[in-house]
């Protein structure tokens with residue numbers, strides 16, 4: 654059953670030949686765990702083999718770009734889903750990390766020729782993050798599922 658969401662999948666893809674990386678930061682663990690689980694669930698629904706879903710972690714979102722590049726090479730991935738949760742604090746730290754990480758992840762896929770899905774939540778509050786991980790019943794769906802579907806579609810449709 655397709656995930657209800659803004660980026661609804663357009664067909665049921667067969668990901669059985671794909672190797673997918675999930676690289677998650679370790680800040681905001683409860684939300685991260687839900688997002689990773691949602692991405693995994695969707696990947697399996699789209700026939701990615703469990704043994705072809707490689708999961709690694711980094712300390713924080715700032716490490717996602719560098720480690721994504723290394724992970725793609727280390728595991729010869731067809732696509733990678735970097736997952737992070739950034740929540741605004743009382744300083745400008747949030748803005749600088751969000752800007753740097755989003756630009757670096759976007760650029761990485763052109764440099765390396767492998768799709769890099771944007772799985773970083775940039776939230777003003779903890780509640781916003783929880784809602785986007787499907788942790789508040791009746792409020793939004795788990796965005797990790799969207800990212801899993803996006804990873805399979807992009808890798809199958811657009812990878813060279």
Ligand SMILES: O=Nc1c(NC[C@H](O)[C@H](O)[C@H](O)CO)[nH]c(=O)[nH]c1=O
Pocket residue numbers: 678679680712713714715716737738739740746750
């Ligand atoms: O500060 N807040 C956050 C954060 N900071 C750590 C940063 O990503 C990095 O790991 C360190 O600066 C070391 O390089 N990392 C997150 O994923 N979410 C946050 O909300």
